[in-house]
Amino acid sequence: MMRELGLDAYRFSLSWSRILPNGLANKVSDAGVEFYNNYIDEMIKYGIKPMVTLYHWDLPQKLQDLGGFMNPLFPEWFEDYARVVFEKFGDRVKHWITFNEPREICFEGYGSATKAPILNATDVGVYYCAKNLVMGHARAYYAYVNDFKPSQEGVCGITISVNWFGALTDSEEDQFAAEMKRQAEWGLYAEPIFSEEGGFPKELAEIVAKKSAEQGYPRSRMPEFSDEEKDFVKGTADFLGVNHYTAGLVSATEYKTHHPVPSLYDDIDVGSYTPPEWPKSASSWLKLAPNSIYNALTHLHKKYNGPIFYITENGWSSPPEADILDDDRIRYYRAALNSVLDTLEAGVDLRGYMAWSLMDNFEWMEGYTERFGLYRVNFSDPGRERTPRKSAFVYKQIIKSRMIDEEYEPDTLDMTIDEGN
Ligand SMILES: C[C@H]1O[C@@H](Oc2ccc([N+](=O)[O-])cc2)[C@H](O)[C@@H](O)[C@H]1O
Numbered sequence: 001m002m003r004e005l006g007l008d009a010y011r012f013s014l015s016w017s018r019i020l021p022n023g024l025a026n027k028v029s030d031a032g033v034e035f036y037n038n039y040i041d042e043m044i045k046y047g048i049k050p051m052v053t054l055y056h057w058d059l060p061q062k063l064q065d066l067g068g069f070m071n072p073l074f075p076e077w078f079e080d081y082a083r084v085v086f087e088k089f090g091d092r093v094k095h096w097i098t099f100n101e102p103r104e105i106c107f108e109g110y111g112s113a114t115k116a117p118i119l120n121a122t123d124v125g126v127y128y129c130a131k132n133l134v135m136g137h138a139r140a141y142y143a144y145v146n147d148f149k150p151s152q153e154g155v156c157g158i159t160i161s162v163n164w165f166g167a168l169t170d171s172e173e174d175q176f177a178a179e180m181k182r183q184a185e186w187g188l189y190a191e192p193i194f195s196e197e198g199g200f201p202k203e204l205a206e207i208v209a210k211k212s213a214e215q216g217y218p219r220s221r222m223p224e225f226s227d228e229e230k231d232f233v234k235g236t237a238d239f240l241g242v243n244h245y246t247a248g249l250v251s252a253t254e255y256k257t258h259h260p261v262p263s264l265y266d267d268i269d270v271g272s273y274t275p276p277e278w279p280k281s282a283s284s285w286l287k288l289a290p291n292s293i294y295n296a297l298t299h300l301h302k303k304y305n306g307p308i309f310y311i312t313e314n315g316w317s318s319p320p321e322a323d324i325l326d327d328d329r330i331r332y333y334r335a336a337l338n339s340v341l342d343t344l345e346a347g348v349d350l351r352g353y354m355a356w357s358l359m360d361n362f363e364w365m366e367g368y369t370e371r372f373g374l375y376r377v378n379f380s381d382p383g384r385e386r387t388p389r390k391s392a393f394v395y396k397q398i399i400k401s402r403m404i405d406e407e408y409e410p411d412t413l414d415m416t417i418d419e420g421n
Pocket residue numbers: 100101104161163243245246285313356363364372
């Protein structure tokens with residue numbers, strides 16, 4: 001499928017427990033390493049660069065039983081695991097991502113309890129997790145930079161989910177509410193690594209400290225980074241990977257919904273709105289918002305002094321029964337890629353774009369009910385038959401011709417494998 005599309009890069013993740021069955025680095029699975037060696041070698045054979053994520057949400061059970069991201073030893077465990085994979089695969093993998101989407105790991109896993117491990121610690125879970133995760137990221141980064149990069153010459157970054165949150169109105173209150181939403185959704189994870197000051201976002205930290213005191217906590221529910229820790233974490237990324245899907249308009253007073261007290265969303269206490277005219281996908285959270293890649297990336301570009309970006313995920317879901325002639329997905333990719341062009345024109349250092357996803361897959365809590373693939377997968381078929389959707393043909397034509405808005409008819413679209421690839 002990668003060859004049919006003419007891809008020159010592919011992002012995938014490693015399963016920690018497939019490589020270290022106990023989670024800890026005392027025992028490495030030869031079969032696990034061989035599995036990924038074959039996978040990586042096959043890509044490289046066809047000129048497809050692997051971009052590898054170390055952690056995309058599957059923590060070894062033993063480590064989860066020990067508290068997972070809540071355990072202060074988590075950063076060490078992660079560094080040990082990272083060292084094994086850099087050593088095994090770093091001769092061929094030159095683009096490393098430590099974590100996929102800290103927000104979904106920490107907020108959804110340890111706060112709102114909507115993703116594994118479904119731990120309902122709404123008051124502190126997201127904040128404790130965020131600090132341990134960021135410390136683990138920094139330890140893995142230094143392991144790479146000090147002990148592997150000199151010979152392997154690759155780069156190491158982190159991928160954060162960055163949807164665009166603008167203000168509903170021009171009022172000062174709504175502008176501040178939008179900034180609080182951005183700090184809660186991605187600043188918690190980006191700020192310690194990419195800001196000049198380091199540590200958690202300042203205004204959010206102040207709000208949480210104030211509310212914690214009012215709520216009778218002896219200290220802020222959000223842990224602090226010591227000065228030493230701030231310096232340790234600052235600048236530990238060669239690039240910022242961005243998973244971008246959608247946007248919301250934020251209000252200080254309107255569109256508020258109920259949240260547990262205390263919790264991150266109660267702390268920021270803002271409302272969010274999506275205009276009804278924004279087209280809807282099969283996922284409740286995903287709507288097609290105008291020029292949102294441009295809005296998000298130009299904002300981050302200014303805020304963090306022009307870092308290197310990769311868009312590491314971007315895509316559209318349809319229900320399983322949807323037609324294979326998926327014009328809604330094509331409309332989404334055209335809009336997104338036009339927004340990428342605007343972003344590049346604005347001088348943002350965006351080095352790559354990855355669609356989510358090559359093929360339908362298991363979509364976490366939603367299982368097989370939301371399909372993101374350029375290729376449809378028939379999950380009732382024991383052979384898991386794969387069929388290119390119309391969007392696959394169009395995507396192939398776009399990346400080959402660099403023409404985004406040209407109209408293609410399905411029977412004129414070319415799906416032969418280019419011998420050069
Ligand atoms: C569809 C892919 O989404 C990624 O995760 C999310 C989850 C939620 C949002 N959101 O805006 O609410 C954005 C991205 C994830 O990395 C991938 O595995 C897929 O689930």
